[in-house]
Amino acid sequence: xxxxxxxxxxxxxxxxxxxxxxxxxxxxxxxxxxxxxxxxxxxxxxxxxxxxxxxxxxxxxxxxxxxxxxxxxxxxxxxxxxxxxxxxxxxxxxxxxxxxxxxxxxxxxxxxxxxxxxxxxxxxxxxxxxxxxxxxxxxxxxxxxxxxxxxxxxxxxxxxxxxxxxxxxxxxxxxxxxxxxxxxxxxxxxxxxxxxxxxxxxxxxxxxxxxxxxxxxxxxxxxxxxxxxxxxxxxx
Numbered sequence: 001x002x003x004x005x006x007x008x009x010x011x012x013x014x015x016x017x018x019x020x021x022x023x024x025x026x027x028x029x030x031x032x033x034x035x036x037x038x039x040x041x042x043x044x045x046x047x048x049x050x051x052x053x054x055x056x057x058x059x060x061x062x063x064x065x066x067x068x069x070x071x072x073x074x075x076x077x078x079x080x081x082x083x084x085x086x087x088x089x090x091x092x093x094x095x096x097x098x099x100x101x102x103x104x105x106x107x108x109x110x111x112x113x114x115x116x117x118x119x120x121x122x123x124x125x126x127x128x129x130x131x132x133x134x135x136x137x138x139x140x141x142x143x144x145x146x147x148x149x150x151x152x153x154x155x156x157x158x159x160x161x162x163x164x165x166x167x168x169x170x171x172x173x174x175x176x177x178x179x180x181x182x183x184x185x186x187x188x189x190x191x192x193x194x195x196x197x198x199x200x201x202x203x204x205x206x207x208x209x210x211x212x213x214x215x216x217x218x219x220x221x222x223x224x225x226x227x228x229x230x231x232x233x234x235x236x
Contacts, residue, residue: 003167010175017179050166055146060150064123069193072220081133099120101197108190115156140173178231192226
């Protein structure tokens with residue numbers, strides 16, 4: 001789907017989010033900065049003029065079978081939420097699914113993982129069990145027609161499928177995430193992206209060590225292979 005870039009909107013969001021994230025990092029570190037950034041993220045997506053055209057709603061979960069990447073700070077926030085908010089039996093089920101998914105993904109290359117249609121471990125009874133702290137990738141996946149998402153799920157090897165999306169919602173979310181990541185990177189924090197299951201498994205193995213490395217501005221997952229995600233909007 002082609003669209004016209006709203007440069008004024010993008011530049012405004014980038015400037016505002018960059019400044020606020022830098023202030024939040026100075027005030028309380030990366031986890032506080034992410035918490036506040038996610039609240040702003042939600043508000044910006046909801047305020048986009050074409051937000052009412054979105055088909056996304058509770059009970060629609062085709063995208064919950066697609067590959068999701070997270071940054072270390074997101075993985076840590078998710079694990080903290082799991083330990084604080086979820087019942088022991090739910091954590092056990094989720095951790096079991098994470099281990100199963102991680103083992104399966106270890107046998108696949110990047111293309112195989114992207115096309116695997118693996119259920120997210122946090123999807124339960126048709127709903128996201130960590131919705132308040134869901135990854136930025138999930139927050140920025142929106143469609144105006146769920147049939148396109150269903151088709152992408154049913155035909156994972158069909159590269160011609162192009163689900164319809166809301167351009168201003170897309171730009172608002174993309175600009176926000178790019179600005180947050182740029183500010184985090186400028187402060188020296190690890191912003192590499194890792195596959196969701198693998199990253200969560202690494203945090204669960206030793207949460208304190210992962211948090212210590214994040215706060216020390218070190219590579220949070222030294223045994224994993226992360227990828228650098230280019231910013232599409234920061235230099236607009």
